Amino acid sequence: MTYKTQANASTKEAAYIEIFKALPGNSILLQADKGCYKILACTRGYLKISGVKEVDIIDKCIFDVFPSNPHDHNDTGESNLRDSLDYVLQSKETHELPVQRYDTENEEGTFRKRYWNVVNTPVILEKGEVNYIIHTVSEITELIKTGELKEKLKGLEILQNIILQLPAAIGIVKGSNHVLELANASALNLWGKNKDILGKPILESIPELEGQGIIELFNEVLLSGEPHFDNDVIVTTFRKGTREVRYFDRTFLPYYELNNNKPSGIFIMSHDVTEKVEAKKYAEEAKKEAERQKRLYETINGNTPDLIYVFDLEYKFTYANKALLNMWGSTWEQSVGKGLLENGYEPWHAEMHEREIDQVVATRSSIRGEVSFPHAIYGRRVYDYIFVPVFGENGEVESVAGTTRDITELKLAELSLRESDERFRNLADDSPMFVFIIDDSPEAPVSYWNKTWLQYTGLALEEAKGRAWNGIIHPDDIEEVMSHYLPAYQSQQAYYIPAIRVKRHDGIFRWHAFKGNPRYLANGAFNGFVGVGLDIHDQKLAQEALRQSEIQLQQKVAERTSELEKTVGELRRSNTNLEEFAYAASHDLKEPIRKIHFFSERLKHSLGDRMNSEEIRYFDRMESASKRMASLIDDLLTYSEVSLRPRVYELVDMNQLIGLVLEDLDLEIEDKAAVIRVDKLFTMQGHQRQLQQAFQNLIGNALKYSRPGIVPLINISYQQIIGKESGLKLTQEEQQKVFYSVSINDNGIGFEQAEAERIFNVFTRLHGNAEYKGTGIGLSIVRKVIENHNGHIWASSQPGVGSTFHILLPADSITKS
Known part of the structure; x- marks a missing residue:
């Protein structure tokens, strides 16, 4: 029984209490407050049977109104009733006390022994909690204590033949030894015994009962005179000599001799309910499974993005899942039980669905459609829906169920696809090439040719579809077409037909090339080809002319080759002369400089202390200028040498080469306490002296341009990369080559990135001689060396942070360490 809370609860509660008082039967309404269980209302029948007045019990705890009998320790009425009420409050289930002694106090203050059948029923509100308990009683004192039961027991002898044939196991035991006086056939069969056991103590005849609690129950019933009932009790039986465990409902009633108020025996009745218990267990398992299926159903319905709902035949919603409630922006209470208009449907929309519901009921078949409807969050959306009939037990349509799916995105995709297809066809029709789609x-x-093909062949689109191209392609070229198409189709790869003849509308064949690419559906499934055809007729004719001139071209190439060989020889002689000139020029230039330096030193020594400070400064400047000149000549000589690509390469171990460079620079390294870290490098084909000069210039610059007061840190590292990973603008061939990328990084003074390319120019310096000595040729030499080895060099820097020089050397001739 469930009560729904309302805003005017107090008024309605009073009305409910008056209704309760007028109900038939013997009941009281209890407040579900554990411990007290206050009486809120009572029926007239209850007042009559209990002998109390309404004014004496309302708003009082039930146990204050009906206390236990303090003079009889066997009175368990209050404790059993309290346990029953507590059980109902906790389990939220009805509980029954089939036979309960509960003595009541009379006006004289004494207690009268009374027996009752008691049923306690919970009243549950919307929150799922027990708020009230209905306590219903019926008195069975006379049935238990007086003539009716006694008459029934006395009549057992009369009914013995009937009892002996009953399917329930029935017996009577007497005395403190529990002598078995009566046992019907079902009892004997249950115990696996015969009639010889009658007249003997039951444990002597059936020792297997020992330890099953039977004797203890006999003693309890004999002592208290109270009947005992239990259900679904596990009992060990010995039917046909086989031990079995079965379930029984048992009744133990005190047996009274005539004119004797003290029981002399016990009437026993046991009913085998094993099948019922097992069926109940099966039903409980089935119930659990059904509940699980229900939870699963509710979970799916509650979490699917589809809208799921049910209409009754009055067009009102009897069910709406979470997605539909979210679309409406309302709750179950606000929406279910209401019609379409009440849930925000526009009149035309509501009328349309009502007609469709009528159609489903009349035709007993489903109906499907599409409709646009506003969503509470996402605005107007497009939905696909289906209504289906729900049939009752009589085969008639009792309701209409529906599902609705948001297909807005699908519709947009279809629109986009149509627009895309239209754009494709417009572009294809404007193309000078043939455009086609193959299924x-x-x-x-x-399945499609553009207008260019249709105009070229003179066919209409429907005429051109299918294998119509079979009559347009030259018969001798059909095999060529299929030899390219079939392998591409089987592998779902692109194909290219370099040259086939296609007949024009005037019957003239022209050469064309065709290219086809696979096309796919949205789900990734292969769906044929889309391709183009290009007129190459003029190119094809030109090929023949080219072939005819090939012999002449080969002759000209031979003549030109001979001329080039002569030119190469002259270049070699010129390079030799240039080298000899460079050596002679450097020697002739360096000799006067050496003499200037030599004689200035002798003159300075000869004059000695006779020179003043200004004259000494002149000599120092002259010596400095001569040294710079000598250095410049050396650098020019080196630059002229590296400007010539080496004729012979050797195997160069870069690890050893860097070691030699660091040995040459050991004084500078020691003077500046520099820290130099070098990765394990590689071995390559190259020019040892040029490479050593290049790396000495780079490392020397890193030492020279260090920041004052900062320990120079120089890192030399490399990695193997593919050309396209370098970020440089390389030739197509270089992009696919393997390179070693070497980086020389320092923490020196750095420079502006805008100067990163200019520093490799000859005689370019970013600082004056007063700050840093140099000729401005060192980095030009480095670039020449790297270019002689088919490599690349570039720099990146930041003032005050340091510089990094990046070198890219081809690895095709490199042998790993």
Whole structure:
């Protein structure tokens, strides 16, 4: 029984209490407050049977109104009733006390022994909690204590033949030894015994009962005179000599001799309910499974993005899942039980669905449609829906169920696809090339040709579809077409037909090339080809002319080759002369400088202390200028040498080469306490002296341009990369080559990135001689060396942070360490 809370609860509660008082039967309404269980209302029948007045019990705890009998320790009425009420409050289930002694106090203050049948029923509100308990009683004192039960027991002898044939196991035991006086056939069969056991103590005849609690129950019933009932009790039986465990409902009633108020024996009745218990267990398991299926159903319905709902035949919603409630922006209470208009449907929309519901009921079949409807969050959306009939037990339509799916995105995708297809066809029709679409088939049926093809062949689109191209392609070229198409179709790869003849509308064949690419559906499934055809007729004719001139071209190439060989020889002689000139020029230039330096030193020594400070400064400047000149000549000589690509390469171990460079620079390294870290490098084909000069210039610059007061840190590292990973603008061939990328990084003074390219120019310096000595040729030499080895060099820097020089050397001739 469930009560729904309302805003005017107090008024309605009073009305409910008056209704309760007028109910038939013997009941009181209790407040579900554990411990007290206050009486809120009572029926007239209850007042009559209990002998109390309404004014004496309302708003009082039930146990204050009906206390236990303090003079009889066997009175368990209050404790059993309290346990029953507590159980109902906790389990939220009805509980029954089939036979309960509960003595009542009379006006004289004494207690009268009374027996009752008691049923306690919970009243549950919307929150799922027990708020009230209905306590219903019926008195069975006379049935238990007086003539009716006694008459029934006395009549057992009369009914013995009937009892002996009953399917329930029935017996009577007497005395403190529990002598078995009566046992019907079902009892004997249950115990696996015969009639010889009658007249003997039951444990002597059936020792297997020992330890099963039977004797203890006999003693309890004999002592208290109270009947005992239990259900679904596990009992060990010995039917046909086989031990079995079965379930029984048992009744133990005190047996009274005539004119004797003290029981002399016990009437026993046991009913085998094993099948019922097992069926109950099965039903409980089935119930659990059904509940699980229900939870699963509710979970799916509650979490699916589809809208799920049910209409009754009055067009009102009897069910709406979470997605539909979210679309409405309302709750179950606000929406279910209401019609379409009440849930925000526009009149035309509501009328349309009502007609469709009528149609489903009349035709007993489903109906499907599409409709646009506003969503509470996402605005107007497009939905696909289906209504289906729900049939009752009589075969008639009792309701209409529906599901609705949001297909807005699908509709937008379809629109986009149509627009895309339209754009494709417009572009294709404007193309000077043939454009076609081939369906998914090994026969290459064409489903689309653009206007260019149709105008060229003189066919209409419907005429050109399918294998119509078979009559347009030159018969001798059909095999060529299929030899390219079939392998591409089987592998779902692109194909290219370099040259086939296509007949024009005037019957003239022209050469064309065709290219086809696979096309796919949105789900990734292969769906044929889309391709183009290009007129190459003029190129094809030109090929023949080219072939005819090939012999002449080969002759000219031979003549030109001979001329080039002569030119190469002259270049070699010129390079030799240039080298000799460079050596002679450097020697002739360096000799006067050496003499200037030599004689200035002798003159300075000869004059000695006779020179003043200004004259000494002149000599120092002259010596400095001569040294710079000598250095410049050396650098020019080196630059002239590296400007010539080496004729012979050798195997160069870069690890050893860097070691030699660091040995040459050991004084500078020691003077500046520099820290130099070098990765394990590689071995390559190159020019040892040029490479050593290049790396000495780079490392020397890193030492020279260090920041004052900062320990120079120089890192030399490399990695193997593919050309396209370098970020440089390389040739197509270089992008696919393997390179070693070497980086020389320092923490020196750095420079502006804008100067990163200019520093490799000859005689370019970013600082004056007063700050840093140099000729401005060192980095030009480095670039020449790297270019002689088919490599690349570039720099990145930041003032005050340091510089990094990046070197890219081809690895095709490199042998790993």
